[in-house]
Amino acid sequence: MCALEVTPEITPVLATERLILRGPVVGDAQAMSRLAGDINVAGQTCALPHPFTEDDAERAVARAMRLDWNEEAKFAIEHRNFGLVGMLGFRPAALGRIELGCWIGRPYWNRGYATEAVRAGLTWVKRDWRKKLVVAGHFADNPASGQVLCKAGFLYTGDVERRLSKARGEAVSTRMMVWLA
Numbered sequence: 001m002c003a004l005e006v007t008p009e010i011t012p013v014l015a016t017e018r019l020i021l022r023g024p025v026v027g028d029a030q031a032m033s034r035l036a037g038d039i040n041v042a043g044q045t046c047a048l049p050h051p052f053t054e055d056d057a058e059r060a061v062a063r064a065m066r067l068d069w070n071e072e073a074k075f076a077i078e079h080r081n082f083g084l085v086g087m088l089g090f091r092p093a094a095l096g097r098i099e100l101g102c103w104i105g106r107p108y109w110n111r112g113y114a115t116e117a118v119r120a121g122l123t124w125v126k127r128d129w130r131k132k133l134v135v136a137g138h139f140a141d142n143p144a145s146g147q148v149l150c151k152a153g154f155l156y157t158g159d160v161e162r163r164l165s166k167a168r169g170e171a172v173s174t175r176m177m178v179w180l181a
């Protein structure tokens with residue numbers, strides 16, 4: 001059996017009232033490219049390019065399926081009725097820290113899904129991954145992201161970094177935040 005078939009069976013599955021967070025699978029690529037292909041989504045992240053084609057999404061899924069979940073975690077956020085609505089990840093950052101990243105497709109904004117997913121992810125980080133500290137950053141022109149992170153328990157550190165947004169092709173002022181388990 002190849003690794004791609006095995007990985008999803010050993011990745012964690014988190015259930016919330018409306019959402020299921022699980023390892024990404026090949027079938028997610030089409031919805032990922034449609035939702036993350038929106039410049040309003042990609043342009044508020046560092047990592048997503050624009051355009052974000054289905055081939056790009058397939059490569060991102062293949063990479064996610066090869067992850068060592070001791071080092072890095074990537075969850076597809078699936079709504080119980082609507083299917084894939086976004087993604088949530090925890091990746092290694094400077095100084096041995098873990099950094100949170102998240103996006104929700106624009107048709108699903110302002111329904112509380114990001115807050116619900118981030119809270120579930122942090123519960124998993126604390127209880128199962130046993131990490132004590134998570135950092136996150138949001139572009140200064142993206143107050144909705146700051147609001148989500150505040151609601152999930154992050155605090156502003158006061159640091160502002162210039163971070164490259166691949167989709168915008170420029171560095172953007174990024175307000176840094178921290179969460180302690």
Ligand SMILES: CC(C)(COP(=O)(O)OP(=O)(O)OC[C@H]1O[C@@H](n2cnc3c(N)ncnc32)[C@H](O)[C@@H]1OP(=O)(O)O)[C@@H](O)C(=O)NCCC(=O)NCCS
Pocket residue numbers: 040041042044045046100101102103104105108109110111112113114115116137138139142143144145147148
């Ligand atoms: C930021 C993002 C993840 C929020 O997802 P979401 O599911 O809409 O978030 P929620 O519904 O849980 O919460 C959004 C909060 O932002 C608030 N908000 C929305 N637009 C806002 C604005 N312009 N200014 C201030 N607050 C705003 C909402 O009122 C809500 O807060 P409330 O519940 O206290 O009223 C989503 O917009 C997104 O994916 N954006 C593009 C990518 C991105 O920004 N990722 C995060 C940075 S890595």
